[in-house]
Amino acid sequence: METINTERNLRQTHLIGMVQMSQPVYSKQELIERLKEIRDKGWIQNRRKGNTGGIGNTLEDLLEIKENNLPIPNSAEWELKTHRKNNGSLTTLFHSEPSPRSLKIVPSILLPYYGWKHEKAGTKYPDSEMSFRQTINAVTRTDRGFCIVIDYDEEKILISFDPGKVSPKHKEWLTSVEERVGHIGELDIQPYWGFDDLFHTAGSKLLNCFYIDAEVKKEGDQEYYLYKDIYMLRKFSKQKFIKAIQNGIVLIDFDARTGHNHGTKFRIREDKIPILYEEVSMF
């Protein structure tokens, strides 16, 4: 395993890499140094115009790494996450489709029976385009009546629907749901994630994490990033994770339209990622 730590060598390795060899490998301390160098460069132009993931992709370009493949030892145990400061948006932790998987419950049930007409149906998309987008937490129901329930006895978390909690603004939608489903009440089949499966997915992806909190500015239609706060987070905690769900800090995000199910995400409120870990370092 070779260690590369100069710009020139990185470039050479990258060129060689294009014809066959592996990426450069850093020690964790060297990766932190590289991240600090990038921070010290100041504002950096987005290199992936038109892609909303530009902030993360641009950082990956600067590190000369492939997506989701950190060039450090035990890279399978590490994740690189980039987040925009001050935009209030959620950070995606990982994706996981709910059980029972065989039912493909999102595209086969939630979207057709509980979805609504996509706002761009008839323009960008076909007239029949449906949408089911819900960001759901365990503390309050959404205005369409969905929430997360944690069942400690059965060791699973599940999605609940209460038509009595649907906001009046969605009255027409509720009526259409009743017509489509045939009756109204709790979901006949509640999507769920078993604790074991969930902890396995979360733990294997989030065990350790480099988390970069970046500032963003825009000049014209061009974005610039300042990769400012560098965190090293170690030892993902299942206990803290389930508690964060219970407290409404971690949410479940359904994200499907007819032509594209973006997948079901576990997401966390801004800047809260460190609370999921036993050890937090900042650089």
Next chain:
DNA sequence: GGTACCTGGAA
């Protein structure tokens, strides 16, 4: 080529 993942917003 379909499904489940990845990276994330804007209002």
Next chain:
DNA sequence: GTTCCAGGTAC
């Protein structure tokens, strides 16, 4: 903070 939404890749 909530609601609704985006372009991509791995297999």
